[in-house]
Every structure is written in structure tokens, then in C-alpha cells.
Amino acid sequence: MAQTVHLFIPCFVNAFFPTVGIACVEILENLGYRVVYSTDQTCCGQPAYNSGYVKEARSLATRAIQLFGVADYIVAPSGSCTAMLKHYYGTLPLTRKERQDWDLCRNRFYEITQFITRVAGVNHWKGTFPHSVTFHDACHALRELGIRDEPRQLLTRIQRLKLIEMPHADRCCGFGGTFSVKFPELSTAILEAKIASLKQTGAEFVVSTDSSCLMHIAGYLKKHGESITALHLVEVLWQAWKNDGSPPILNGTHAP
Amino acid sequence: MDHNPLTNPTRNAPASGFKQWVRLYLQNSRYRENIRRATEHALEQRRLAVDEIPDWERLRQEGHRRKQQIIDHLPEHLNQFIENARARGIVVYQAPDARTANQFVEQIARQHGVRRIVKSKSMVTEEIGLNAHLQQNGLEVVETDLGEYIVQLAGETPVHLVGPALHKSRQEIGQLFAEKLGVTYTEDPSELTRLARNILREKFLTADMGITGANFGIVDSGRVVVVENEGNARLCMTLPRIRVVIMGMERLIPSEADLPLFLTLLCRSATGQRLTSYVSITGGPASSPSPEGPEKVYYVVVDNGRSRLLQDPHLKKALYCIRCAACYNICPIYQTIGGHAYGWVYQGPIGAVITPELSGDQRADDLPFASTLCGACSDICPVKIPLHHLLLYQRQRIVQRTSGPHSEKLGFALFEKLARHSMLWNRMIRLLGKVQRVFPGELPVPGWTHSRIFPRVEWPTFTQWWQKHKRKTP
Ligand code: SF4
Numbered sequence: 262m263a264q265t266v267h268l269f270i271p272c273f274v275n276a277f278f279p280t281v282g283i284a285c286v287e288i289l290e291n292l293g294y295r296v297v298y299s300t301d302q303t304c305c306g307q308p309a310y311n312s313g314y315v316k317e318a319r320s321l322a323t324r325a326i327q328l329f330g331v332a333d334y335i336v337a338p339s340g341s342c343t344a345m346l347k348h349y350y351g352t353l354p355l356t357r358k359e360r361q362d363w364d365l366c367r368n369r370f371y372e373i374t375q376f377i378t379r380v381a382g383v384n385h386w387k388g389t390f391p392h393s394v395t396f397h398d399a400c401h402a403l404r405e406l407g408i409r410d411e412p413r414q415l416l417t418r419i420q421r422l423k424l425i426e427m428p429h430a431d432r433c434c435g436f437g438g439t440f441s442v443k444f445p446e447l448s449t450a451i452l453e454a455k456i457a458s459l460k461q462t463g464a465e466f467v468v469s470t471d472s473s474c475l476m477h478i479a480g481y482l483k484k485h486g487e488s489i490t491a492l493h494l495v496e497v498l499w500q501a502w503k504n505d506g507s508p509p510i511l512n513g514t515h516a517p
Numbered sequence: 518m519d520h521n522p523l524t525n526p527t528r529n530a531p532a533s534g535f536k537q538w539v540r541l542y543l544q545n546s547r548y549r550e551n552i553r554r555a556t557e558h559a560l561e562q563r564r565l566a567v568d569e570i571p572d573w574e575r576l577r578q579e580g581h582r583r584k585q586q587i588i589d590h591l592p593e594h595l596n597q598f599i600e601n602a603r604a605r606g607i608v609v610y611q612a613p614d615a616r617t618a619n620q621f622v623e624q625i626a627r628q629h630g631v632r633r634i635v636k637s638k639s640m641v642t643e644e645i646g647l648n649a650h651l652q653q654n655g656l657e658v659v660e661t662d663l664g665e666y667i668v669q670l671a672g673e674t675p676v677h678l679v680g681p682a683l684h685k686s687r688q689e690i691g692q693l694f695a696e697k698l699g700v701t702y703t704e705d706p707s708e709l710t711r712l713a714r715n716i717l718r719e720k721f722l723t724a725d726m727g728i729t730g731a732n733f734g735i736v737d738s739g740r741v742v743v744v745e746n747e748g749n750a751r752l753c754m755t756l757p758r759i760r761v762v763i764m765g766m767e768r769l770i771p772s773e774a775d776l777p778l779f780l781t782l783l784c785r786s787a788t789g790q791r792l793t794s795y796v797s798i799t800g801g802p803a804s805s806p807s808p809e810g811p812e813k814v815y816y817v818v819v820d821n822g823r824s825r826l827l828q829d830p831h832l833k834k835a836l837y838c839i840r841c842a843a844c845y846n847i848c849p850i851y852q853t854i855g856g857h858a859y860g861w862v863y864q865g866p867i868g869a870v871i872t873p874e875l876s877g878d879q880r881a882d883d884l885p886f887a888s889t890l891c892g893a894c895s896d897i898c899p900v901k902i903p904l905h906h907l908l909l910y911q912r913q914r915i916v917q918r919t920s921g922p923h924s925e926k927l928g929f930a931l932f933e934k935l936a937r938h939s940m941l942w943n944r945m946i947r948l949l950g951k952v953q954r955v956f957p958g959e960l961p962v963p964g965w966t967h968s969r970i971f972p973r974v975e976w977p978t979f980t981q982w983w984q985k986h987k988r989k990t991p
Binding site for chain 1: 849852854889915930933935937939962964967970982984
């Protein structure tokens with residue numbers, strides 16, 4: 262029987278970037294997993310946690326843990342939320358019962374790129390994407406989860422996709438959650454260095470594993486009439502399959 | 518006028534708080550350009566130096582472990598260090614705060630009839646405001662590190678732990694020298710260095726007291742170590758008859774055998790050198806046991822808030838710091854606004870962690886929030902201080918201590934209520950989407966939309982799409 266993946270969709274992805282979630286479903290199902298999702302899901306509590314509000318973060322963390330059930334894996338299209346679920350929940354003042362519940366989940370949490378490459382074992386992504394892209398390392402994916410090579414491995418195997426590395430791809434884009442509105446000028450100034458780097462590449466698309474960075478980057482690009490488009494990695498992966506007509510692996514429950 | 522010695526007396530900086538300072542410095546494009554160039558250069562040098570060492574990771578772990586041994590039992594190690602120093606004929610004072618430290622140094626100066634003091638770079642003396650204190654008491658204090666000399670001439674404070682004047686271009690230094698020293702304008706670095714050296718040489722020869730900091734205090738020998746590249750610190754410690762070492766009480770390393778490790782970590786992280794041009798290890802005064810050295814040697818060991826860090830099981834890790842400034846260089850905040858915008862002596866990620874405790878001043882409470890928590894600092898730190906976790910921890914402490922800003926507190930309470938109920942939560946999303954659609958033009962989002970478009974709620978949301986297409990629940 263197919264293994265089950267519980268999809269965790271970041272709260273703002275649900276509202277603003279639903280195609281990222283849809284791409285996750287399509288990819289996971291076509292890789293042969295049964296995908297489940299709880300429509301009761303809201304937010305993992307990271308905004309409160311990163312702002313120092315432990316009580317509120319704890320309340321949302323314990324709520325989130327209850328939603329995960331018995332799925333084999335819990336996968337999120339975000340390094341940041343995954344780091345919150347997998348690592349930072351452990352620093353919250355949980356009761357013994359809550360900690361036990363979390364312990365039952367923590368080794369099942371995966372960021373989707375990691376899941377695709379390490380768990381599903383897919384390193385050669387099939388499909389075509391006839392565009393130039395540059396990849397931005399999202400800080401939490403990179404430093405909390407150690408994701409560096411996996412997205413690049415996937416991207417470079419796509420037909421006609423040209424990956425152009427920007428200088429200092431691993432430097433922060435200046436988003437930082439509530440930092441971006443608490444210190445808007447500073448956040449924007451850091452972002453401008455990132456924008457300069459990605460413009461140097463001349464790429465058509467900027468791709469990352471986290472929609473939060475992309476919301477920040479794309480928000481600036483659009484506001485300033487730049488022609489570069491921001492895409493989540495899973496959107497590129499899914500689009501690459503679609504460009505070839507149909508997904509190469511059709512042992513999933515869902516036929517396109 | 519602000520009397521807190523930790524507050525940066527940089528001219529032209531408004532006293533109205535960190536956020537205003539940030540705005541001010543963001544507008545200074547020349548300053549920002551100099552900071553960016555200098556930090557990039559330092560990072561590149563560091564990278565080359567670290568790449569030479571295959572087991573760098575292991576060295577970092579070892580450095581962390583050695584510092585942990587010290588900090589976990591700091592009072593015992595400190596006593597041991599002081600005992601060993603005293604056995605060498607060194608007079609040791611322990612100063613609980615900045616005021617006492619300054620008074621000790623002033624007393625030492627008076628006792629020995631000192632008039633002119635030469636000093637080499639020392640952050641702890643910046644922290645306690647030593648120069649100002651001594652000058653107010655009629656003593657002449659001359660900074661002899663070139664960068665430090667430049668900021669002293671300019672009436673500023675260090676912009677960086679390692680490069681106090683790295684925010685100034687050659688041209689600016691040339692202008693400063695022409696203006697303050699009455700010399701002909703030049704922007705040739707070696708010529709500028711020569712000018713400074715001529716002036717400083719005279720000061721060295723006529724100074725009665727030399728003050729240096731200490732990069733390391735060695736517990737098992739009572740000696741101190743100073744690393745530098747200009748040789749000025751060595752002159753400060755050998756020429757004048759009175760030598761004063763001022764050091765934070767956490768500067769200790771267990772034994773002389775640990776020096777190779779710590780010198781490797783420090784020099785490579787700070788300047789990308791295998792070793793700095795000068796490494797001086799000094800002991801007590803002349804006569805005991807060697808005939809060389811100053812008449813009298815004093816150590817002033819400063820607490821000044823460090824005990825507050827030490828008491829906290831997490832924050833005490835910040836005391837492992839060996840002041841290499843690598844975390845400054847890699848920090849997107851520091852790279853963008855430079856040291857002066859922080860408004861405090863210690864800047865960058867480590868400064869943002871320790872300043873609230875060291876200063877005990879609520880105006881430092883903004884600092885831990887001025888971070889994207891990207892974690893680059895923790896990754897680069899040669900003694901593996903989990904800096905971004907400490908920043909997060911400081912945020913929690915500050916929110917607890919102050920209950921946070923009122924509106925923010927309410928905001929998060931409301932956020933939590935909504936997010937506990939998916940029905941309310943989804944209603945809120947729908948409402949936002951509707952408002953965005955009826956609002957003429959772009960709905961302004963405070964703090965966001967001045968520079969970035971705020972995304973619109975998409976229909977269907979992912980949850981709506983799922984309900985329509987899947988209708989499966991776990
Ligand atoms: S915190 Fe670490 S990286 Fe920063 S100055 Fe101290 S030792 Fe260097």
C-alpha cells in the first residue's frame with residue numbers, strides 16, 4: 262500500500278500562493294504517495310515564536326501537532342516551517358504528553374526537496390523547462406536543515422533549464438518574518454543587495470524553497486517593474502512535467 | 518548628553534533610538550559602501566585561511582569545549598588566574614563595574630605620577646569609557662593603533678571590533694589628517710601610516726603608562742596574550758614604566774597549551790592570517806623572575822554586567838566569544854548599516870546578544886529584534902556560539918520582561934485566537950481577500966508596501982481547492 266504523506270501548507274502559502282500547495286499534491290501523488298491534508302490547519306506559530314511570544318507559539322504548536330495523525334511523513338514546502346516543526350518546537354515549554362506527541366512526529370517532518378531527494382530517492386528530475394533560472398538559498402532550509410545541493414541537483418537535470426548561480430546565493434534576502442515590517446528600511450536595503458545579485462545573472466526566474474523569501478523578493482521585483490519572476494521550486498518541478506505533456510511516473514492515485 | 522559609557526558618542530547620531538539611527542546610516546552611501554567593501558574583503562580572507570585547515574570543524578568544537586570548561590566554572594578559574602598572576606608580582610584588581618574600573622586606572626596613574634598614557638586597541642576600555650574618564654581627570658591618553666588613532670582624531674568610536682576605522686576611505690583619512698594634524702593632504706596609505714608613526718613614536722618614548730587589553734588570559738600561568746599587526750601594542754607594554762592590562766573577566770583560556778588552538782581560531786577568523794604579525798605573551802614586572810619589563814604591572818579584570826550573562830544558562834555561552842568579528846562581517850544587518858548605527862560599543866550579532874545585559878539599558882532592547890535570524894553568524898563563529906538562537910532567546914526574555922509593545926502584544930494574542938480556530942482563520946482570509954478586491958489601488962500594509970507589493974489572497978485558497986478536489990481528511 263502506498264505510504265501516506267501529510268501535507269503541511271504554510272498559512273500564507275494557503276492564502277497567497279495556493280499553486281505551491283497544488284504542485285506539492287501533484288508531485289507527491291505522482292511519486293506514488295497517498296497525500297492527506299487537514300483543512301483544520303492554520304499556522305505553525307512561527308511568527309509568534311520568532312517575535313518572542315512563547316505562550317502563543319506554544320498554543321499553536323500543540324494545536325498543530327494534534328493535526329498530524331499517523332501519516333508516514335509530514336512534508337511542508339518550506340524550510341522555515343519545517344525547521345519550526347522539527348527543531349524549534351522542542352524548545353517550547355511543552356508538557357510531558359505534548360512532548361511525547363511531538364517526539365512521535367519529529368522524525369517524520371521533511372521539507373519537500375529533502376523528501377523528494379532523500380526519501381523518495383528522486384535525483385533525476387524529468388521534464389522540460391526552457392528558461393534560465395537562478396536559485397536563492399533560503400536561510401532556514403540551508404542552515405537549519407542543511408539543504409544546499411538537493412534543489413540544484415533537481416534543477417540541473419531538467420531539460421533545457423539553464424541554472425545560473427548568483428553571487429552569494431546563500432546570503433539572506435532580508436525577509437526575516439516580522440523583521441521585514443519592524444525594520445522595513447533595513448529589510449529593504451538587505452533585499453536590494455540580493456536583487457542586485459540576482460539581476461547580475463540575467464535569469465528569467467528566481468527559484469527558492471521558501472515562499473516567504475519569494476514573497477519578499479517578488480514583492481520588490483513587481484513594485485519596481487523588474488521582469489524577473491519568482492517561483493517556488495515545486496512550481497518549477499511540476500511545470501517541467503507538464504511541459505512534457507504528462508508526468509513520467511504514473512503510479513500515483515491521481516491522474517492529471 | 519548621554520552618560521552611559523556603552524552609548525556611542527559618534528557625532529551627528531540622534532539620541533532617539535536605534536530605529537532612527539538605522540535610517541540615518543542607511544542614507545550614508547559612502548559609509549555603507551566602505552563597510553560593505555571591508556566586510557567582503559575580510560570574509561574572503563577568512564575563507565581562504567579557513568579552507569587551508571581541513572579539520573576546521575573539529576577545531577571549532579574544541580574551541581567551544583575549552584571555553585565551556587572555563588565559563589562553566591568561571592569563578593574558580595578566575596581565582597586561579599589571579600593567584601598565578603599575583604605570584605608573578607602583578608597587582609590585580611577586580612572591578613565590578615565600569616566606574617570602579619576607571620577609578621582603579623586613575624588611581625594607578627596618580628600613584629605613579631603618570632601624565633601621558635599610550636594605549637593599544639581594547640574594546641573593554643571602550644565599553645567602560647576609560648579614555649573619557651582619564652581625560653576628564655587631566656591625563657593625556659593617546660590611542661596608538663592606527664585605526665583607533667584615526668577614530669580618536671575624528672572624535673568617533675570604533676565601527677568594528679577588529680577594524681575600528683574601516684568605515685573610512687583613504688581619502689577621508691587623508692582629509693582628516695590634513696585637518697587635524699596640519700599636514701599636506703595625501704591618500705597614500707604608506708605615507709599616512711608614516712605620518713601617524715612619527716607622531717606616535719614621540720608619544721611612546723615619553724609615556725609613563727601603557728594600557729592594553731588582553732585577547733587571552735592564561736589560567737595556568739597568569740600571563741596574558743595580545744595579538745596585533747602593527748607592533749604598537751608591544752611598544753605600549755614594553756616602553757612605559759607602568760603597564761596596565763584591562764580585560765573582561767571571561768577572556769580566560771585554560772592553559773598555555775591551548776594557545777595554538779585559540780590563535781588559529783582567532784587569527785584566521787578575524788583577518789584571515791595564519792598568525793598576526795605580533796603575538797605577545799607577557800608576565801610580571803622586571804626583576805621577578807626576569808630583569809626585563811616594566812616597573813609595575815597591573816591587571817584590571819572587569820565584570821560590568823558579565824555576571825548577569827553568566828547567571829543565565831543560555832546567555833553564558835555568549836561569554837565564549839573571542840572577539841574575532843567574523844559574525845559582524847557575515848551579518849546582513851551589519852553589512853548594511855555598519856557598526857555606528859547600532860549605537861553601542863559591541864555591535865553585530867554578538868553585540869545584539871550581550872548589550873541588553875551588559876548595559877542594563879532598555880534602549881538596547883531593539884537590538885535582538887534587528888535580525889533576520891538567518892543563522893550565518895552561528896555558522897561562522899569559531900567557538901560555535903549559537904548566536905541566532907541566543908537572539909531568539911533574548912527576544913523571549915525582553916517580551917517577558919516588558920510585556921512587549923502594547924499593540925504587538927494584543928496583535929499576537931488575537932493572532933493566536935484566530936489561528937486556533939480554522940473557521941475564524943479562514944473567514945479572516947476571505948475578508949482580507951474581499952477588502953483587497955474592493956480597495957481602489959493597492960491596499961497599504963504598514964511597513965511592507967512602501968517597497969514591496971503585498972500579495973493578494975488567491976481564490977481558491979489551497980484549503981478551498983483541497984475541499985473541492987479532494988475532500989479527504991486524515
Ligand atoms: S561571537 Fe563568535 S564570531 Fe562573533 S566575534 Fe565572538 S567569536 Fe567571533
